[in-house]
Amino acid sequence: MPELPEVETVRRGLQPVMEGAKILNAEARRPDLRFPFQPDFVARLKGQVVTGLGRRAKYLMADLASGDVLLMHLGMSGSFRVIKPESDAQPGAFHYPKAKDSAHDHVLFRMSSGADIVFNDPRRFGYMKVIARNALDDEPLLRGLGPEPLGNEFDAAMLARSCAGKTTSLKAALLDQRVVAGLGNIYVCEALHRSHLSPRRIAATLSTKKGEPTDHAKRLVGAIHTVLNDAIKAGGSSLRDHRQTTGELGYFQHSFRVYDREGETCTTPRCGGTIKRFTQNGRSTFWCPKCQK
């Protein structure tokens, strides 16, 4: 499942062909993805200029000149492809003319920038919805999302406040989208390893009795920033479904220190421990019992 760095990578890939361009045509090739398309989905997109392409947690948000926002979620297996006329081809990351399997091309945007943007989603857990910008606060999909992990709001003090009194594990707290938005299993495992904190640690230990952030909280926030920024720099990750779809937007090789490395030697200098895996809240947790306390 794409996580925040992958979604941010996709955003950066789409930005040059979407921002400032008009949607000349929009097509939904089936009645639904995870949810049915709104009856006026296409009508609200056609002819609209995209004034900006942003991201909130794992949602891409295209601002339209009409005052609407197009909300897009990749789900489990969604990806975008940008098709440009060959003469226009630019070397580098985001030009991939060939469809992998066009049977799963479900949404198409023809942009005035000359690009066709295709949304492909074999498993159809992705979704798109057009919402009036002034109604975003009431949107159930967005309501209750915590701070952006790379935003200014999210710091050790805020994390400590959110975790104060919480008896759940640190891992569960970090996966709670109300605590911090957009973190998933992979980057939580990675951030905990880099900050040398056990995934089983009680979340409340990030906060002193007075609710101040402990050194652990500061270390953890630093690790979250580092791991996300590194992954964005590397262009997101290549995983599972995405591993075979080489050439599609946003999925590149990225090496993890702990995720999916069960049985391997810990990469922490002078640790020498072995990476273990166990199931926690229904998900695989990878960690080093020797240097994560």
Ligand SMILES: [Zn+2]
């Ligand atoms: Zn270790």
